[in-house]
Amino acid sequence: MSEHSDYFGALAEKLRAAGMPRSEVTATVAxxxxxxTESGSADPYEExxxxxxxxxxLTGGRAAQEPGAEAETWKWTADIYTDRKHLNHYGDQGWEVQGLDRLGRFVCRRDxxxxxxxxxxxxxxxxxxxxxxxxxxxxxxGWEPCGHWMFFMYFKRPKAASAGPAAELDDLVAPPAKQLFLGTTYRGKLKQMVGAAVVSGTGTAFAIHYGGDPVIYPALIGAAVAAPAAMVLAWHRVKREVAQGVEDA
Structure with missing residues (x-):
C-alpha cells in the first residue's frame, strides 16, 4: 500500500469527512x-x-448529480455474502450484467x-x-454465463423465464451513486484477518527491536506463527461458507 498511500490517505480523509464511520473507512480502504494489488494497476486515479x-x-454524496434513468452503464461490486442479493435486486430494476472487469466489478447495462x-x-x-x-x-x-471472477461463475436470464408477465418493467429507477457494497458478515471476516496480521507483525517487531528476556521469546514467536495460521483458517472458512451458499442475514 505504500506506493499508493497518498491516494488512499486522501480517500480515507474524504470518506470520514462525508460521515462514514472510522471502522468502515478502514475496511473500505483495505x-x-x-x-x-490484484489488478496490477499502478495508478489508482485511473482505476x-x-x-x-x-x-x-461511495457515500452517495453525488446522488443528486447522478444521471437519471437515461444512464445506460453502471459498474459496482459486492462481497460474496451479498453479491446475489444485490444482483437480483438491481436485476429487478433492469440492470443486465455484461461481464466482470479486472477488478471484479459487475459491468451492467440498461436500455x-x-x-x-x-x-x-x-x-x-x-x-x-x-x-x-x-x-x-x-x-x-435459460441460464447464460455473464462473467467469472476467481472460481466464482455468474449466470443471468430474463426474469420472464420464471415470472412470465410479472417480469415486465414499466418504470425505471435511477441508477444508484454507490459502487461498493460490503455486508456485515464480510466486514467481520475482514477485521479478523486484518487483526491477525497486526498481531503477527507487532509480535515479531517487538521481539526484534526490544530484545529482552529470552523467556518471552516462545510466546512472541508463538503469536507470530499463530496469527498467519489464523488468517489461513479464516480464509478456508470463507471458502467453505461460499460453497454452502451462506449469505448476510
Missing amino acids: ELTGYL FGAPEDFAAR PAAAMRWEYRRESANNAAERDAVSAGLAPD
Whole structure:
C-alpha cells in the first residue's frame, strides 16, 4: 500500500469527512487496496478517479448529480455474502450484467427503451473444463454465463423465464451513486484477518527491536506463527461458507 498511500490517505480523509464511520473507512480502504494489488494497476486515479469524486460516489454524496434513468452503464461490486442479493435486486430494476472487469466489478447495462427484469445465480468452478460443464448443465433452463471472477461463475436470464408477465418493467429507477457494497458478515471476516496480521507483525517487531528476556521469546514467536495460521483458517472458512451458499442475514 505504500506506493499508493497518498491516494488512499486522501480517500480515507474524504470518506470520514462525508460521515462514514472510522471502522468502515478502514475496511473500505483495505478492500480497495486489495483490488488494486490484484489488478496490477499502478495508478489508482485511473482505476477509481480522483479521491474526492470516488469518496462522493461511495457515500452517495453525488446522488443528486447522478444521471437519471437515461444512464445506460453502471459498474459496482459486492462481497460474496451479498453479491446475489444485490444482483437480483438491481436485476429487478433492469440492470443486465455484461461481464466482470479486472477488478471484479459487475459491468451492467440498461436500455431505457427496452429494459427488462433480470435474475442471477452464482456457481463455482476451478477450471475451464468445470466452467464448461456447469454452463452446459444450466443452459436448458435459460441460464447464460455473464462473467467469472476467481472460481466464482455468474449466470443471468430474463426474469420472464420464471415470472412470465410479472417480469415486465414499466418504470425505471435511477441508477444508484454507490459502487461498493460490503455486508456485515464480510466486514467481520475482514477485521479478523486484518487483526491477525497486526498481531503477527507487532509480535515479531517487538521481539526484534526490544530484545529482552529470552523467556518471552516462545510466546512472541508463538503469536507470530499463530496469527498467519489464523488468517489461513479464516480464509478456508470463507471458502467453505461460499460453497454452502451462506449469505448476510
